Amino acid sequence: MPRILSIDYGQKRTGIAVTDEMQIIASGLTTIPTHTLTDFLKDYFSKEKVEAVLIGEPKQMNGLPSQSASVINGFAKHFANLFPEIKIIRVDERFTSKMAFQTMIDSGLNKKQRQNKGLIDEISATILLQDYLSSKK
Known part of the structure; x- marks a missing residue:
């Protein structure tokens, strides 16, 4: 079964997460500089079969973009x-960064580790993907 990839796109950094081949579990893959994203995706897609990509849809609290x-x-x-x-699935990404930061606290990461914005982006992509997988069940 092909994987599903999740992208937490940012102007400087982009967090990426991916499912296992059974599309059961989402795992953080990496965080990369955004200017390298296209090359990264071309390389990844040449090695792995991906059926869909989740891209966050940033919204304000009132639902407007x-x-x-x-x-x-x-x-x-x-x-x-x-x-x-490759199918694109847009998903609401409100609160994912806050949830990612809380996940880092709950995981026992120290203050210096929690300041790693790249890790926050990767965890955010993972949260988006796991929420999507849960909603499919």
Whole structure:
């Protein structure tokens, strides 16, 4: 069975998570500089079969798009043009960064470790993906 990939897109860094081949468990894959994302995805897709990619949809508390929505929407369109064979699933990403930070606290990471923004991005992508998998059941 092909994997599902999750992307927590940011202007500087992008967190990436992926499912196992049975699409049961989401695991953090990496955080990379955003300017390297296209090359990373091309390489990853050449090695692994991926059926869908989750891309966060940033919203404000009132449900309207947040300030970063236009940048992420632009990335989603770019992705669709580059990889037309891969389904894009947009998911609400409200609170994922806060949930990721709380996960780091609950995991016992010290203050210095919790300041690693790349780790927060990777955990955020993992939370998006695990929530999606849970909602499919």
